[in-house]
Amino acid sequence: MTNYFVRKSVASLQAEAEQAEFQQLTTHDGIPLKRSLSALTLVSLGIGDIVGAGIFVLTGHAAAANAGPAITLSFVLAGFACACAGLCYAEMASTVPIAGSAYTYAYATMGEFVAWVVGWDLIFEYALGAATVAIGWSGYVVSFSTI
Numbered sequence: 001m002t003n004y005f006v007r008k009s010v011a012s013l014q015a016e017a018e019q020a021e022f023q024q025l026t027t028h029d030g031i032p033l034k035r036s037l038s039a040l041t042l043v044s045l046g047i048g049d050i051v052g053a054g055i056f057v058l059t060g061h062a063a064a065a066n067a068g069p070a071i072t073l074s075f076v077l078a079g080f081a082c083a084c085a086g087l088c089y090a091e092m093a094s095t096v097p098i099a100g101s102a103y104t105y106a107y108a109t110m111g112e113f114v115a116w117v118v119g120w121d122l123i124f125e126y127a128l129g130a131a132t133v134a135i136g137w138s139g140y141v142v143s144f145s146t147i
Helices: 010-017 020-025 039-066 068-095 102-109 112-145
Strands: none
Touching (some): 068 102, 102 112
């Protein structure tokens, strides 16, 4: 029977990252790829996704319809939940000293099954973010057609 909570050591993750087969995947015509996105760029992309449609379009409608007078409290609670999620991710990222994703961190710290769940959660997160932006932009397009 397979142990779904088997973890991969940091040493094995580092060894895999240095293998020739892995290095071939990160090259283009024999030229190694260079990192072009900085931390500021990645944070800006994330904020753009959130601000683009999430806060100003959908959150305002949902808060007005459901939160009522407790709208400030609902935003504080959502901010606290986001801060806790960020701290959890920072804890995992500090545990594994190589570049990777949430999948790699979960694999090294919590095991294969949790990493599998995290991988699918990432796919759902990106799909939900894209759907949120699409809904927001469709609202903009519909409002332009009524002018």
